[in-house]
Amino acid sequence: MNRNSPVAITGIGCLSAAGMSLKENMTFLFSGKRHASPPERFTSSHPLHYPVFEILKDSFPGNNPEYKDILRTCRLGLAAANEALQDAGLVPEGITGLKVGVCIGTTVGSTMTDEEFYRNFRSGLRPDMRMIERFLRSNPASVIAREFAFKGPSQTVVNACSSGTDAIGIGTSWIRSGMCDIVIAGGADELCRVTYNGFISLMITDDSPCRPFDRDRKGLNLGEGAAILILESDRVLRNREKPARAFVLGYGSACDGYHLTAPSPEGKGLRNALTDALLESGKTAGDIAFINAHGTATKDNDRTEAMVLREILPGVPFFSTKGYTGHTLGAAGAIEAAFTVACLESGMIPANAGFSEPDPELGVSPVKDITGISGKVALSDSLAFGGYNAALVLGLERG
Amino acid sequence: MNMRIYINGIGVVGGFGSGVKALLTCLEKGAAPLKGHDTGYGPAFLADTAPLDAFVQKRSLRRIDHFSQMAILGAYLALQDAGMHSLNGKGTGLVVCSGYGASHTTFSFLDSIINDGDACASPTLFSNSVQNSAAGHISILLELAGPCLTVSQFEMSVPSALLSACLWLNENRVDQVLFGAVDEYSDVLYYCLQRFFGKNVNGIITPLSTDMQSAIPGEGSAFFLLSNERTDSSKYGSIIDVQTGRLDDKGISSSEGSIFILGADGHKNCDRLYGDFIPPGAEAACYSPIYGSLPIGPAFDLVIAAISMREGKVFASPESVTDQEKYKIVRETSRVTPKSIRCVKLAKEDEFGIITLAYG
Numbered sequence: 209m210n211r212n213s214p215v216a217i218t219g220i221g222c223l224s225a226a227g228m229s230l231k232e233n234m235t236f237l238f239s240g241k242r243h244a245s246p247p248e249r250f251t252s253s254h255p256l257h258y259p260v261f262e263i264l265k266d267s268f269p270g271n272n273p274e275y276k277d278i279l280r281t282c283r284l285g286l287a288a289a290n291e292a293l294q295d296a297g298l299v300p301e302g303i304t305g306l307k308v309g310v311c312i313g314t315t316v317g318s319t320m321t322d323e324e325f326y327r328n329f330r331s332g333l334r335p336d337m338r339m340i341e342r343f344l345r346s347n348p349a350s351v352i353a354r355e356f357a358f359k360g361p362s363q364t365v366v367n368a369c370s371s372g373t374d375a376i377g378i379g380t381s382w383i384r385s386g387m388c389d390i391v392i393a394g395g396a397d398e399l400c401r402v403t404y405n406g407f408i409s410l411m412i413t414d415d416s417p418c419r420p421f422d423r424d425r426k427g428l429n430l431g432e433g434a435a436i437l438i439l440e441s442d443r444v445l446r447n448r449e450k451p452a453r454a455f456v457l458g459y460g461s462a463c464d465g466y467h468l469t470a471p472s473p474e475g476k477g478l479r480n481a482l483t484d485a486l487l488e489s490g491k492t493a494g495d496i497a498f499i500n501a502h503g504t505a506t507k508d509n510d511r512t513e514a515m516v517l518r519e520i521l522p523g524v525p526f527f528s529t530k531g532y533t534g535h536t537l538g539a540a541g542a543i544e545a546a547f548t549v550a551c552l553e554s555g556m557i558p559a560n561a562g563f564s565e566p567d568p569e570l571g572v573s574p575v576k577d578i579t580g581i582s583g584k585v586a587l588s589d590s591l592a593f594g595g596y597n598a599a600l601v602l603g604l605e606r607g
Numbered sequence: 608m609n610m611r612i613y614i615n616g617i618g619v620v621g622g623f624g625s626g627v628k629a630l631l632t633c634l635e636k637g638a639a640p641l642k643g644h645d646t647g648y649g650p651a652f653l654a655d656t657a658p659l660d661a662f663v664q665k666r667s668l669r670r671i672d673h674f675s676q677m678a679i680l681g682a683y684l685a686l687q688d689a690g691m692h693s694l695n696g697k698g699t700g701l702v703v704c705s706g707y708g709a710s711h712t713t714f715s716f717l718d719s720i721i722n723d724g725d726a727c728a729s730p731t732l733f734s735n736s737v738q739n740s741a742a743g744h745i746s747i748l749l750e751l752a753g754p755c756l757t758v759s760q761f762e763m764s765v766p767s768a769l770l771s772a773c774l775w776l777n778e779n780r781v782d783q784v785l786f787g788a789v790d791e792y793s794d795v796l797y798y799c800l801q802r803f804f805g806k807n808v809n810g811i812i813t814p815l816s817t818d819m820q821s822a823i824p825g826e827g828s829a830f831f832l833l834s835n836e837r838t839d840s841s842k843y844g845s846i847i848d849v850q851t852g853r854l855d856d857k858g859i860s861s862s863e864g865s866i867f868i869l870g871a872d873g874h875k876n877c878d879r880l881y882g883d884f885i886p887p888g889a890e891a892a893c894y895s896p897i898y899g900s901l902p903i904g905p906a907f908d909l910v911i912a913a914i915s916m917r918e919g920k921v922f923a924s925p926e927s928v929t930d931q932e933k934y935k936i937v938r939e940t941s942r943v944t945p946k947s948i949r950c951v952k953l954a955k956e957d958e959f960g961i962i963t964l965a966y967g
């Protein structure tokens with residue numbers, strides 16, 4: 209198996225608080241606007257109202273009564289998968305004879321956290337089991353496989369905040385190994401009261417719109433969304449005579465082995481992940497046009513990430529899009545991979561929303577304005593709880 | 608996908624005890640299915656993590672929950688079994704899977720919100736409730752620096768995650784993979800089981816019965832040190848194939864000289880699927896009455912298959928396993944050398960996982 213073979217991306221779907229399709233997201237990112245506000249789908253007794261990036265539109269494919277028996281995370285994933293398949297020119301019925309796998313990253317979509325059920329259980333009442341049935345029907349990878357009758361392997365990656373990046377990296381391996389002809393890869397996550405309370409309890413949430421890499425950053429804002437990339441083997445692509453939109457050139461993953469919720473101060477795992485991704489892609493720092501950074505706006509994340517980017521990819525422009533989408537957890541890596549491809553296609557990158565004051569401790573700053581880029585290769589990286597780190601090298605051309 | 612992945616060490620923890628020897632003792636006793644521990648809701652196969660004291664200082668474990676402790680114990684036992692004290696940090700990949708994750712801790716986190724209010728949610732419980740917490744703790748304790756993956760695919764968690772572990776080895780991303788599976792008991796899960804299916808009145812699992820629900824919750828972990836290079840400790844045979852997905856009408860092919868280990872665990876709606884898909888006349892064993900009903904059951908089946916390879920014998924199924932007309936249940940422990948052992952897990956909506964182990 210050749211670990212260095214580029215894998216074609218033929219379709220992309222994406223939705224977040226910044227837009228209901230990839231095109232809408234990109235228009236929004238380049239408009240410089242952002243909408244963070246207190247959650248509307250759930251209430252909280254916190255004295256402070258921590259803003260979130262919530263998808264407020266209800267009209268998206270997969271969000272109709274037919275799908276009421278699955279979690280919102282899965283409905284978001286289905287919407288992104290529909291857009292991606294359409295973008296790839298694939299009709300599900302037309303590819304049932306092929307080996308189609310599904311690899312999806314999530315956090316909320318894999319955790320049984322129904323508060324209403326649990327409150328009733330604790331109270332000795334007889335809770336409604338439909339909530340549990342819905343959870344059991346909502347494994348994100350299985351939902352997508354079931355919806356489109358795909359028979360290949362399904363895998364729900366739960367690597368916390370790097371899940372989406374890892375799912376695309378793993379899907380790439382499935383294509384390279386010949387195990388799959390097509391892989392539906394990406395991530396999906398919904399906003400959830402339990403997660404909202406969890407992040408606030410860790411004191412890494414900002415009570416105002418987040419400011420990635422800014423001197424005065426105070427933490428992250430949660431978001432929700434999904435993104436799906438259609439990965440295809442060369443054999444299928446040749447038969448379809450379909451041009452690729454882009455290629456996955458490299459993937460790297462490494463753990464810190466340091467702390468459950470804080471990155472290694474030396475950035476050990478991120479450094480290894482970036483180095484491995486570059487090595488696999490056959491690219492060097494000089495080939496990278498830009499970096500779509502993880503940039504959560506927490507003190508620790510941005511400090512570690514900036515230090516490693518400065519060292520491994522000196523002078524390469526970088527930005528975080530979490531100021532537009534919030535931190536979408538298991539979906540983040542996939543959404544950012546989708547944005548990375550779209551930015552390469554458009555030849556420009558958006559301003560790092562929320563950034564205004566350089567942090568002298570970081571020694572580097574993200575782009576403040578919309579910036580033109582000329583290269584054809586870019587990098588997207590993720591850091592996660594558990595000390596996980598992952599990176600993707602994406603390019604418009606094979607070589 | 609062509610592969611030959613060697614199992615160089617196994618660590619296993621469950622209601623039967625901890626370590627390969629404890630499980631082997633149960634298998635050699637033969638016929639008797641285990642009775643579970645009493646939980647107040649009913650019997651369950653619960654795991655004791657006390658043996659972890661031999662590997663990790665108590666102080667280091669004080670903020671680590673039972674779910675992660677089971678995984679850590681499994682990981683250390685696998686290393687011990689392989690005759691190793693530490694691992695090559697960057698050259699070792701870590702793949703962990705779980706059906707439901709740290710469910711007890713997740714509900715404890717909800718307790719902190721319900722009891723004390725949103726503003727008093729417990730950060731320690733939240734960070735331990737995250738699905739990849741067990742892998743995070745293992746990577747910290749073993750000082751790992753390679754790629755890390757946690758998978759949650761309900762009943763197919765084990766074959767799905769193992770697929771990625773084997774791919775990492777095949778593409779030389781790492782030299783070895785510490786692969787493991789872990790699931791824990793929780794009262795809430797037991798309550799759900801009983802609401803869906805009623806109480807198990809017999810107190811034992813009677814798998815492959817088409818008309819009687821008999822699942823009894825289990826918990827535990829099973830870890831494997833995998834490599835594509837044969838070493839002196841490669842005594843458990845090798846994984847030569849992993850498949851998962853949705854079955855088509857053709858079912859599961861037969862292979863002469865192979866035996867099946869079926870992942871049936873007393874859930875009658877799933878157990879009856881084996882009758883539809885296992886080839887007629889095949890020889891099959893089933894061991895869930897020893898370890899319980901839990902999504903990562905296939906990991907215990909893989910341990911038993913590996914022990915069979917090492918011991919050169921196929922173990923009798925516990926007597927509570929229901930006889931089948933279409934295929935033959937292994938009833939006596941015998942010294943045989945099957946060409947391969949195929950661990951099969953079937954679930955609703957035609958989901959399947961098959962892990963094939965061979966000698967050598």
